[in-house]
Amino acid sequence: MKIIGLSQNIIWKEKQENFLLIEEKFKDLEADLFLLPEMFTTGFYMKAQEVADEEGLALTWMKNFAKSKNAAIGGSVSVKDNGKFYNRFYYVKPNGTYHQYDKRHLFSYTGEDKVYTAGTERVVVEYLGFRFLLQVCFDARFPVFARNRKDYDVVLNVANWPETRVLAWETLNRARAIENQAYVFALNRTGEDGNNLKYQESSHCFFADGTDVSTKNGDLIFAELDLQKLEAFRKEFPFLNDADEFNLYGLK
Numbered sequence: 001m002k003i004i005g006l007s008q009n010i011i012w013k014e015k016q017e018n019f020l021l022i023e024e025k026f027k028d029l030e031a032d033l034f035l036l037p038e039m040f041t042t043g044f045y046m047k048a049q050e051v052a053d054e055e056g057l058a059l060t061w062m063k064n065f066a067k068s069k070n071a072a073i074g075g076s077v078s079v080k081d082n083g084k085f086y087n088r089f090y091y092v093k094p095n096g097t098y099h100q101y102d103k104r105h106l107f108s109y110t111g112e113d114k115v116y117t118a119g120t121e122r123v124v125v126e127y128l129g130f131r132f133l134l135q136v137c138f139d140a141r142f143p144v145f146a147r148n149r150k151d152y153d154v155v156l157n158v159a160n161w162p163e164t165r166v167l168a169w170e171t172l173n174r175a176r177a178i179e180n181q182a183y184v185f186a187l188n189r190t191g192e193d194g195n196n197l198k199y200q201e202s203s204h205c206f207f208a209d210g211t212d213v214s215t216k217n218g219d220l221i222f223a224e225l226d227l228q229k230l231e232a233f234r235k236e237f238p239f240l241n242d243a244d245e246f247n248l249y250g251l252k
């Protein structure tokens with residue numbers, strides 16, 4: 001499976017401009033899955049009432065993009081649903097069907113938890129033989145939530161993780177790959193946002209042994225995922241068999 005991610009320099013609060021930017025970046029590329037960062041239409045903005053997608057604008061654009069590319073597309077957006085705001089990861093397939101994951105761990109350090117509603121479901125999506133666990137940014141700090149119960153092969157984490165804490169971002173995602181014997185495609189934005197936060201290029205795709213298997217060209221990151229290689233690695237090193245048993249309460 002081929003994945004292409006865009007380490008997008010998100011244009012602050014300008015949805016249509018971001019759509020055009022993404023279309024231009026991906027124009028001549030082919031992949032099985034195209035991936036976009038957290039809140040790719042607006043940037044990480046806490047005045048949700050100003051930017052939240054209430055009419056499905058982003059989802060409609062993603063469906064059209066997926067159809068035009070005959071590929072899946074994923075990324076998170078600010079949405080309003082039944083009177084509540086969510087930081088929602090959409091995973092859209094070429095036929096228009098989609099899955100959604102609402103960010104579970106909200107970043108209280110910036111007041112995200114005061115504006116957005118936390119998700120209650122752990123979402124795994126199956127596509128082209130792979131099983132993807134959907135995560136958003138701050139989720140990387142919570143390994144129990146991401147613990148592999150032999151129910152996924154790839155973690156997709158899309159983020160707006162600032163450069164001041166980029167070592168933590170890279171370390172946590174590498175650890176998630178190693179401890180869960182899975183690929184971790186960790187896509188971070190770049191540039192500077194309207195809050196004067198800076199973001200350095202720090203997107204990676206880690207294999208189950210912690211090695212980075214991605215290649216990069218500017219703000220594009222490419223990775224080829226090999227399920228047979230992953231299964232062979234798990235068979236040679238069956239560490240998941242020794243994992244502790246546990247239950248996650250408060251989640252569906």
